[in-house]
Amino acid sequence: MSTGLIWKEWRQNAWVFIFIVIAFVGSEATTAMNTVNLFNENYKYYQSDEFQKVNSTDQIMTGNEIKNDLSLTPYDFEGNLALFFYVFLFLGLKLTVFEKNKQMDYFTFGLPYSRKQIFWHKMLIPLVLIILVVPIIIFLRFMYIYQQIPEIYLPSVMDAFTYISSFSLLFLFSYMLAMAVGNLVGEIITASIIAIGSVISFLYMFPGALTNLVVGFKAYFAGKIIADVDGGAVMLFNALPTPILRGGMALGEFVVLIVLSIGMLVISWYAMKTASLENNGRFLMNNKFRLPILIIGSIYITICLSGHYASFEYAKLITTGQVVGLVVKMILILVASIIAFWILMYKWKTLRKH
Template sequence: MVDRGLLYKEWKQHFWIFLVVFAAVMLSEPLTLLNDYFQYQGCLAELKKFPDMECVLYKDYEIGGAMRMFWVGGVALALSQIGFERSRGTLDFTLGLPYRRGIIFNTKYVFGLSILLTAQLLSYLLSYALIILYKVDVIHFHEYFIGSVIFCFMVYSLVMAAGAMTGNPLAQLVVAFSTSILPYLLIGLPLANLRIIRSFFGGHSAFFYGETELLDYITPIMYLNHFGIQYGSLAFTLIPLAMGILFYMIGYFCFIRQQIERNGHFFLWGKMDRPIQILVILFGIGGFGTASGSSLSSYIFGMLIGSAVGFLISYFLIFKKIKQL
């Protein structure tokens, strides 16, 4: 599945990015807790001047926390391991070594994921030690740590899969972000346009809450605000875990099957260029139409603007080769 020689090469080649990401992920939450503690001590010092002040050392992880930034490390690693490596030409050298492509991808994937998981585990231990030491009153800490690990796994798998099918770092980021909102583009956007069109002819244009809630479950980016087990449901934990596994399988398949000669182009497989361009134009038409749907004339005008914007964006992103580093 992985090769020790490739693991060593991966470590030497990406040493600094691994080190920076590891340190950032590991220290982000402990440093946040330390900052909260020092602010609390400062508040206690001010009580002599302002007796009516209230000082509380409290943290609710459902509202927010540095653990939400774990996924940034996953994006940085995946970009470095495939996008920038392909852009510099070093991935071509790696693929020329006497190893199967599947072993190369799995080595990169396992090593990058190990860096992230180890850093998150140490962050958890350090954070929990500070919570006990300073007696911080916390809520949802353990649930949100588990959720952050799973979300980071999903994001890392998604960006790695995007890198396996694209030819430059910008394309890798665009494809990863587009996939993270794809259910809303494919389902939510057409439904919104149908409701607007229906309203022009006397129908009701209100959104159905059930549909919006269903889209939340299958849209990766929505899990940025749904770490851990919320509302007594395991879905917010199990669904992103399943999506992370699916993205890994897609990335593995694309890495071993697609050609590598299109460095600098948006997609490695040239036959994807035209269908994706058509989709981008349709999304532009639907998006601008929905945003301008106050009247039938403005709706049509918005669709025309959206088609032009979609064409220009797709043309310059997909059909213009980016110079290699």
């Protein structure tokens, strides 16, 4: 542990770290007060003479129905947590590609430290924020709400911890993804587009698109309608954060986020370790990544676009014509993606010169 490197990171980025903490505290405090105020208003309404009069003449609500209506889940007072997913994405880009564009890497790598030391010290403060500071702030918000609202209307403590853990993992994944992209790509606009596009496509397209393709082809080859495949599988058109934000969080999603975060960490380290300072400001910091990105990127885009816009009817058998049409569409998207990546990876510099 080098205090010199820690001080360097703090001096360069203190304003960002402080802004995140202040914004997070303000957001959580506002959410907590709004939740309590809204609950109190609803509670007073159900106790008022106005409601008693309406409830005796119109459709009568039972005591249990009133309790259910007043009861809260952690996701009923989510606040702006989803927005901070993109705040940590920006933080990862700030610590990588933003600094490259200011040529801070030349100064950093000129210090008497190994790249490994630099990499882990660059990770230290953001990880403290994500793993320690942010969960504590969310926990304090829960404590305030639990003190102000009767326990029978509140979620269980286990639900609260699940909620805190799920968002911490989302923030971790967001930051790790940005670090991986920022260490791979040397150009700030390109890196920002790739990072935001990756997040949006993965969280809102890829899992649903993959589900569509798998379930669709499985139903066709089994000669069944989609409703009869896998116990009536639901075709998904959104993904990872949706179950979390709506109150459902499966263990599998925790595992996926942890594995993806570790994967992004490995890519980030390898990209930084092998990056060439001569490529600062260019599309790729290491040209050896061109072919893997071309292959993986083309397949990824093909799955996202073809699966997301695949349309099958639940109660009807999938015809051979529909499958052939989908396969043709997948091939066309794949070919177009390969050409686009090939031009970007191998010919873009030549084209720009002309």
